[in-house]
Amino acid sequence: MQPQGILIPIGGAEDKGTDLEAGIIERNRLVFFELGILKSITDFLPSPDSKIEVITTASSIPDEVAENYISAFSKLGCTNVGHMRIRNREDVATFEERLLHCDALMFSGGNQLRLSSIFGGTPFLNIVKRRYAEEHFVVAGTSAGAMAMSNNMIYEGNAGRAHLKGEVRMTSGLGFIDGVIIDSHFDKRGRFSRLAQAVAANPGAIGIGLGEDTGVIVRNGDEIEAIGSGAVTIIDGRKILYNNIADIEFGTPISVENIIVHILSKGNTYNFTTHTFSEGNALVVTDSDSRE
Numbered sequence: 001m002q003p004q005g006i007l008i009p010i011g012g013a014e015d016k017g018t019d020l021e022a023g024i025i026e027r028n029r030l031v032f033f034e035l036g037i038l039k040s041i042t043d044f045l046p047s048p049d050s051k052i053e054v055i056t057t058a059s060s061i062p063d064e065v066a067e068n069y070i071s072a073f074s075k076l077g078c079t080n081v082g083h084m085r086i087r088n089r090e091d092v093a094t095f096e097e098r099l100l101h102c103d104a105l106m107f108s109g110g111n112q113l114r115l116s117s118i119f120g121g122t123p124f125l126n127i128v129k130r131r132y133a134e135e136h137f138v139v140a141g142t143s144a145g146a147m148a149m150s151n152n153m154i155y156e157g158n159a160g161r162a163h164l165k166g167e168v169r170m171t172s173g174l175g176f177i178d179g180v181i182i183d184s185h186f187d188k189r190g191r192f193s194r195l196a197q198a199v200a201a202n203p204g205a206i207g208i209g210l211g212e213d214t215g216v217i218v219r220n221g222d223e224i225e226a227i228g229s230g231a232v233t234i235i236d237g238r239k240i241l242y243n244n245i246a247d248i249e250f251g252t253p254i255s256v257e258n259i260i261v262h263i264l265s266k267g268n269t270y271n272f273t274t275h276t277f278s279e280g281n282a283l284v285v286t287d288s289d290s291r292e
Contacts (some may be wrong), residue, residue: 005132006044007139007176007218009146010037011184011210011230012109037215040227041104042076044138050103052081057118058110058144062087065108089117092124099127104138107145109184113155115148116173125174132176139176143184146215149176152205154183154198162194166250170198177221179272180206186233187211199237200245200256206272207235216264222272225280226264234262234270234277 045052054069056062066083073081082102084095099105105128107115119125131137139149147153153173161167170181181202183195186209195207208216211230218224226232242257264270267281 001133002220002222003133004135005137005139007132007149008037008041008044008141008215008227009149009182009184009208009210009218010140010142010215011146011186011212011228011232012143013185013188013212037213037228038072039076040215040217041106041138041140042073042078044136045078045103046136048077049080050078051101052078052104052106053084053098053102054081054106054108055084055086055145056108056110057084057086058112058114058148059108060110062108065110069106069108086118089122092119092122096124096127099124099131104140107139107141107148109143109145112144112148112153112173113171115144116153116155116171119174120172128174129176142215146184146210147182148173150180150182151175151178152181152198152202154181154194157191157194157197159190159194162191162197163253164251165197165245165248165254168194168197168201170201177218179204180208182208182210184210185212187231192233195233195235196256196259197245197254199235199259200240200243200254203237203240203243205237207233207237209233209235223269224264224272225269226266228266230265232264232268234264236260236262236275238275 054066056065059065062085070081086092132139150173152170155171157168181198183191195209199207214228214230216224216226216232237259239258245254262277269278269280
């Protein structure tokens with residue numbers, strides 16, 4: 001059965017419409033904010049009065065992060081935004097009633113291991129999964145909040161050493177989506193080798209590398225549409241031929257043959273079931289357009 005809800009994993013550093021500071025924030029990023037990722041979240045809500053709950057469990061500065069999101073969503077006309085300040089497993093049960101009455105969740109960035117270790121195995125997480133499966137329920141997450149969405153989750157791995165066996169560490173995520181591994185801040189932090197090693201060790205899974213201020217909308221549990229100002233990298237290991245990761249010593253460079261890579265920009269789609277790329281709603285620039 002296909003899930004009825006929507007997942008929106010975001011690669012981090014999404015534009016929140018902050019005030020322009022010369023030399024730090026480009027003006028076009030403020031324009032993008034009006035049509036961008038956070039608006040993509042609100043577009044799936046039934047009304048401007050819909051309830052959004054921000055979960056800052058992954059963050060070390062939860063109150064500041066919550067205030068930023070509340071301010072950002074208010075600029076989009078959404079003022080019914082709450083903060084689920086969940087810091088440990090003992091806190092989780094106290095928010096179950098609020099979870100039943102919201103229309104969307106927004107998981108902040110931080111440490112994804114905090115998300116899996118605090119929410120894993122709780123009735124709260126079971127409610128989120130049930131609502132996502134059965135209702136038009138929106139679950140968004142940025143950075144750590146995005147990486148924790150899948151069953152298999154990267155929780156550690158230095159990008160500079162990610163070509164060495166054992167340098168990429170994985171555990172169970174929150175399990176909203178099967179058969180994928182999500183990585184964030186993908187381009188800026190040079191994480192291709194990190195995600196490639198994760199896929200080489202789990203070649204049945206599809207790797208999704210999310211650039212900053214970039215995300216995907218996941219519909220029906222198996223189709224993604226790229227959103228935002230950057231690139232989404234898809235790493236497909238199903239047709240890997242040679243792969244030495246099982247036979248080499250820890251700390252030794254891995255080698256992989258025939259890994260497949262797709263790069264999506266805003267509007268492009270990719271289906272995990274059919275393994276097909278589509279131009280989707282992307283703007284196609286012709287030679288005549290470029291001369292105007």
